[in-house]
Amino acid sequence: xxxxxxxxxxxxxxxxxxxxxxxxxxxxxxxxxxxxxxxxxxxxxxxxxxxxxxxxxxxxxxxxxxxxxxxxxxxxxxxxxxxxxxxxxxxxxxxxxxxxxxxxxxxxxxxxxxxxxxxxxxxxxxxxxxxxxxxxxxxxxxxxxxxxxxxxxxxxxxxxxxxxxxxxxxxxxxxxxxxxxxxxxxxxxxxxxxxxxxxxxxxxxxxxxxxxxxxxxxxxxxxxxxxxxxxxxxxxxxxxxxxxxx
Amino acid sequence: xxxxxxxxxxxxxxxxxxxxxxxxxxxxxxxxxxxxxxxxxxxxxxxxxxxxxxxxxxxxxxxxxxxxxxxxxxxxxxxxxxxxxxxxxxxxxxxxxxxxxxxxxxxxxxxxxxxxxxxxxxxxxxxxxxxxxxxxxxxxxxxxxxxxxxxxxxxxxxxxxxxxxxxxxxxxxxxxxxxxxxxxxxxxxxxxxxxxxxxxxxxxxxxxxxxxxxxxxxxxxxxxxxxxxxxxxxxxxxxxxxxxxx
Numbered sequence: 001x002x003x004x005x006x007x008x009x010x011x012x013x014x015x016x017x018x019x020x021x022x023x024x025x026x027x028x029x030x031x032x033x034x035x036x037x038x039x040x041x042x043x044x045x046x047x048x049x050x051x052x053x054x055x056x057x058x059x060x061x062x063x064x065x066x067x068x069x070x071x072x073x074x075x076x077x078x079x080x081x082x083x084x085x086x087x088x089x090x091x092x093x094x095x096x097x098x099x100x101x102x103x104x105x106x107x108x109x110x111x112x113x114x115x116x117x118x119x120x121x122x123x124x125x126x127x128x129x130x131x132x133x134x135x136x137x138x139x140x141x142x143x144x145x146x147x148x149x150x151x152x153x154x155x156x157x158x159x160x161x162x163x164x165x166x167x168x169x170x171x172x173x174x175x176x177x178x179x180x181x182x183x184x185x186x187x188x189x190x191x192x193x194x195x196x197x198x199x200x201x202x203x204x205x206x207x208x209x210x211x212x213x214x215x216x217x218x219x220x221x222x223x224x225x226x227x228x229x230x231x232x233x234x235x236x237x238x239x240x241x242x243x244x245x246x
Numbered sequence: 247x248x249x250x251x252x253x254x255x256x257x258x259x260x261x262x263x264x265x266x267x268x269x270x271x272x273x274x275x276x277x278x279x280x281x282x283x284x285x286x287x288x289x290x291x292x293x294x295x296x297x298x299x300x301x302x303x304x305x306x307x308x309x310x311x312x313x314x315x316x317x318x319x320x321x322x323x324x325x326x327x328x329x330x331x332x333x334x335x336x337x338x339x340x341x342x343x344x345x346x347x348x349x350x351x352x353x354x355x356x357x358x359x360x361x362x363x364x365x366x367x368x369x370x371x372x373x374x375x376x377x378x379x380x381x382x383x384x385x386x387x388x389x390x391x392x393x394x395x396x397x398x399x400x401x402x403x404x405x406x407x408x409x410x411x412x413x414x415x416x417x418x419x420x421x422x423x424x425x426x427x428x429x430x431x432x433x434x435x436x437x438x439x440x441x442x443x444x445x446x447x448x449x450x451x452x453x454x455x456x457x458x459x460x461x462x463x464x465x466x467x468x469x470x471x472x473x474x475x476x477x478x479x480x481x482x483x484x485x486x487x488x489x490x491x492x
Binding site: 002022024025026027028043077080082086087088089111113114115116118119133151183184185186187188189190191192195209211213214215227229234235237238239240241242243244 | 248268270271272273274281289323326328332333334335357359360361362364365379397429430431432433434435436437438441443455457459460461473475480481483484485486487488489490
């Protein structure tokens with residue numbers, strides 16, 4: 001988009017389109033100051049009233065914000081909690097380093113019914129076992145952004161429940177458990193509506209979108225050692241991905 | 247949750263809670279058949295009318311679905327398009343293998359204004375160049391699920407625009423461009439509301455949530471060779487993540 005002096009469209013309207021394009025292309029980023037009126041006049045050879053009118057309309061549309069004594073800014077997107085280097089086991093219990101940071105850890109022992117056993121054995125001979133069901137929240141600066149649930153077979157980690165409740169470190173809990181340590185994780189990330197319990201815990205309106213990371217961890221023994229589901233506030237979180245040589 | 251015969255709560259209501267729990271834990275997965283009435287009677291030592299009432303109420307609540315002559319199923323979540331092994335440059339132009347599969351490729355040459363140049367140089371000496379702006383849709387079985395936009399500096403790939411329009415393969419376009427090939431990508435994945443243009447292209451209602459993967463590709467030369475933004479239908483897509491040894 002360029003300013004076209006021979007166009008029937010008024011110059012201020014053309015400038016509006018041009019500014020919105022720059023915002024969409026992220027040349028002007030959310031929360032960032034845009035060039036001053038004078039700088040825009042200079043750059044595009046426009047008169048001051050033209051620039052002023054375009055900016056005034058974008059402000060009234062909520063696309064720009066004027067901060068007194070500072071300048072004109074692109075309206076902020078909500079500040080996001082950055083999860084760096086997202087991995088499939090980002091929110092898995094057995095790979096968590098820092099359990100101290102988890103408030104409201106909740107542990108329950110589930111009797112292993114047929115369906116639960118089937119879930120963990122995926123077609124192979126079914127192991128009869130109970131499961132530890134562990135749920136917790138992750139927060140940053142007092143803001144709960146994730147509600148995580150994990151299932152771990154009791155036969156692999158018989159003392160997991162009491163160990164967690166006594167505040168033992170995961171490093172100690174998993175010591176000497178070589179065969180049952182996670183070796184490979186397959187995760188699936190998708191967006192769905194929050195379920196009632198999740199809206200409550202994450203302080204979301206009902207049916208708000210949440211990001212779900214659902215993961216299956218396979219141990220060195222070849223058996224599944226954990227199934228975890230993390231429900232993330234879609235309005236608060238951004239996930240970092242890095243690739244080396246592509 | 248177990249069936250408790252001494253509880254004041256009626257048995258059918260306890261069974262409802264138990265079935266919903268199994269669905270939430272994904273023991274019964276969306277689209278999957280749940281055990282027959284008879285099997286549930288057997289497993290939980292309940293009478294047929296009790297099981298029938300619990301199932302009837304869950305059907306009327308839309309949680310279960312009866313398919314005539316087949317059985318009772320967990321209501322389906324929408325079928326999703328699986329993106330396997332998500333990487334930060336999944337939707338980047340310069341790393342795309344199969345350009346033929348892209349309908350409606352749109353190429354434009356943008357004059358490199360100050361802001362655009364700054365975006366590509368991130369604080370270093372600013373290169374004066376134009377940019378190829380390329381947009382396209384990705385679809386599967388006739389269903390558009392992604393709207394992608396890329397910016398590539400013209401000085402790195404002077405013939406990119408005409409090459410793409412003539413249908414040349416990316417492998418040929420990037421041949422002998424060793425210094426400008428992407429070496430590292432930093433991506434950021436987040437959910438936001440669809441913008442008007444995006445809703446139109448992706449056939450979404452206004453303000454529906456979309457998944458955005460915004461990536462910056464750095465070439466061997468150390469300069470940014472592409473900035474790409476992919477907007478994905480959050481209701482249609484699921485992203486696969488794999489981790490090896492964790």
